[in-house]
Amino acid sequence: xxxxxxxxxxxxxxxxxxxxxxxxLSQITSLLGLKGDQAGRFxxxxxxxxxxxxxxxxxxxxxxxxxxSGMLSERLGEQLSSLKTGTETGLGQTRTKFREMGSESxxxxxxxxxxxxxxxxxxxILQKSESQRSGYQREFQRGGIASEEQYGRERGAIFSExxxxxxxxxxxxxxxxxxxxxxxxxxxxxxxxxxxxxxxYGDAGV
Amino acid sequence: xxxxxxxxxxxxxxxSAGWGETGRKLTKQSQEERFSILDYLNQITSGGQAAGAKDxxxxxxxxxxxxxxxxxxxxxxxxxxxxxxxxxxxxxxxSLGAGAGSLAGSKWAQSSQPGGWRLKDINPELAGGxxxxxxxxxxxTKKEDVSRYISEAxxxxxxxxxxxxxxxxxxxxxxxxxxxxKWWGGGDEEDFITNELGERVRQWKPxxxxxxxxxxxxxxxxxxxxxxSN
Numbered sequence: 544x545x546x547x548x549x550x551x552x553x554x555x556x557x558x559x560x561x562x563x564x565x566x567x568l569s570q571i572t573s574l575l576g577l578k579g580d581q582a583g584r585f586x587x588x589x590x591x592x593x594x595x596x597x598x599x600x601x602x603x604x605x606x607x608x609x610x611x612s613g614m615l616s617e618r619l620g621e622q623l624s625s626l627k628t629g630t631e632t633g634l635g636q637t638r639t640k641f642r643e644m645g646s647e648s649x650x651x652x653x654x655x656x657x658x659x660x661x662x663x664x665x666x667x668i669l670q671k672s673e674s675q676r677s678g679y680q681r682e683f684q685r686g687g688i689a690s691e692e693q694y695g696r697e698r699g700a701i702f703s704e705x706x707x708x709x710x711x712x713x714x715x716x717x718x719x720x721x722x723x724x725x726x727x728x729x730x731x732x733x734x735x736x737x738x739x740x741x742x743x744y745g746d747a748g749v
Numbered sequence: 750x751x752x753x754x755x756x757x758x759x760x761x762x763x764x765s766a767g768w769g770e771t772g773r774k775l776t777k778q779s780q781e782e783r784f785s786i787l788d789y790l791n792q793i794t795s796g797g798q799a800a801g802a803k804d805x806x807x808x809x810x811x812x813x814x815x816x817x818x819x820x821x822x823x824x825x826x827x828x829x830x831x832x833x834x835x836x837x838x839x840x841x842x843x844s845l846g847a848g849a850g851s852l853a854g855s856k857w858a859q860s861s862q863p864g865g866w867r868l869k870d871i872n873p874e875l876a877g878g879x880x881x882x883x884x885x886x887x888x889x890t891k892k893e894d895v896s897r898y899i900s901e902a903x904x905x906x907x908x909x910x911x912x913x914x915x916x917x918x919x920x921x922x923x924x925x926x927x928x929x930x931k932w933w934g935g936g937d938e939e940d941f942i943t944n945e946l947g948e949r950v951r952q953w954k955p956x957x958x959x960x961x962x963x964x965x966x967x968x969x970x971x972x973x974x975x976x977x978s979n
Contacts (some may be wrong), residue, residue, distance in 0.1 A: 558928060571805065586773060586880060587771070587877070588771050588772075588774060588775040589771060590764070590767035590768050591767075591773050593763060596756055596759050596760040597760055599751070599756050600756035600757055600760060603750075603751070603752065603753040603756055604753050607753060608815075695754050700757055701757070701760075704757065704760050704761060704764065707764065708764050709766070709862055711768045715768070715772070715775070717769070718775065719775075722779050722879075722880040722881065723880055723881050723882045723884065724875070724879060724880055724882065725878060725879055725880060725881070725882040731895075740826050
C-alpha cells in the first residue's frame with residue numbers, strides 16, 4: 544500500500560511531504576517541530592491520514608479509463624468489421640451486377656465500357672470504405688483523448704484532495720504554534736517557584 | 750463497488766469530519782486553558798485588592814490605638830515621673846510613657862485585629878496545560894508581585910509599631926522641652942534679642958544645655974567673630 548501511496552503522492556507533486564501521509568500522529572507532530580512529550584500529546588489535534596479511500600479512488604479512475612479504452616477499441620473493431628463486411632458485400636454485388644449486365648448484353652465483362660464502369664464502381668466503393676475507416680479511426684482517437692482527459696480530471700481531483708489534507712496538517716501546526724504551546728503540559732511552575740523563592744517571594748509571611 | 754465520485758465524496762467527508770473533530774478538541778482545550786488563566790489572574794487581582802484594603806483598614810485602626818496609647822502613656826509617665834517633683838523626671842517620664850503607650854497601643858491593635866493582623870498570601874490554583882506558555886509565566890510573575898507586596902506590607906506593619914513608638918517618644922520629649930505656650934506656635938518674640946550689630950538673634954537658653962552644649966560665643970554670633978578680640 545505504501546508503495547502505491549508513494550507513487551500517488553509523487554504524481555501529485557507531494558513526494559517530499561510523504562512522511563506527513565505515511566507517519567503516525569507523533570511523527571507528524573515531530574515533523575512540525577513539536578518535541579518530546581509535545582509530539583505525543585499534541586497528536587490528538589491531528590487526523591491520521593487514511594490512504595485506503597484515496598487508493599481506491601485512484602484504482603477506480605484507472606479501471607474506468609481501462610473500461611472506456613476497452614469500449615472504444617471494441618467499438619472500433621465492430622465498426623471496422625462492419626465496414627469490411629459492407630465493403631465486401633458491395634464489391635461482390637458490383638461484380639455480380641456487371642457480370643449479369645455483360646451476359647445480358649452479349650459483350651461479356653471484358654468489354655471496355657463495362658470494364659471501365661465496373662472499375663469505377665469498385666473504386667468508388669473502396670474510397671467510400673476508406674473514408675469511413677478514417678472517420679472511425681478519428682472517432683476512436685477523439686474517444687481516447689476524451690477518456691484520458693476524464694482520467695486526468697479524476698486524478699486531479701485526488702491530487703487536490705491530498706493537497707487539501709496536507710494544507711490542513713500544516714495549518715493546524717500553525718494554529719498550535721499560535722497558541723504558544725507549553726511543552727506538552729510541562730509548564731515548569733516548580734522551576735518558576737524556585738526562582739521566586741530565591742528572590743525572596745516565596746513566603747508572604749513576616 | 751463504489752464509483753470514483755462516491756469514493757472522492759467519502760475521502761472529502763472523512764477529511765472534513767476528522768479535521769473538524771480535532772479542531773473542536775483543540776478549541777475546547779485552548780479555551781478552557783485561556784479561561785482558567787483569566788480566572789487565575791482575576792483571583793490574583795482580587796486577592797491583591799483585598800490585601801490592599803485590609804492593609805489600609807488595619808493601619809487606620811492601629812493609628813487610633815497608637816494615639817490613645819501614646820497620650821495615656823505620656824500622661825501616666827508625666828504623673829509617675831513627676832512624683833519626685835523633679836522637672837527632669839516628669840519630662841523623661843512623659844517621653845518614655847508616650848513611647849511605651851504608643852507601642853502598647855499598636856501591639857494591642859495588632860493582636861486584637863479581627864481575622865488576624867497578617868495579610869493572607871494569595872494562593873490561586875492554575876493547573877498545568879498545553880498552551881499559553883507566555884501567559885502562564887506572566888500570570889505567575891503577577892502572582893509573585895502580589896505575594897511580595899503582601900509580604901513586604903506585613904513586615905512594614907510589624908516594624909512600624911516600634912518605629913512609631915520611638916517617634917512618639919521623641920515627639921513627646923521635644924514637646925516637653927518646649928514651653929507649653931509654644932507647643933502650637935507663638936511666644937517666640939521674647940526669645941529674640943538684638944545684638945550689637947542690630948541683628949535679631951535667638952537667645953540661648955540654659956535648659957538647652959541638657960541635650961546640647963552651647964556653642965562657643967563666636968560661633969553662635971559669627972557676625973561679631975573677631976570683633977571682641979580686638
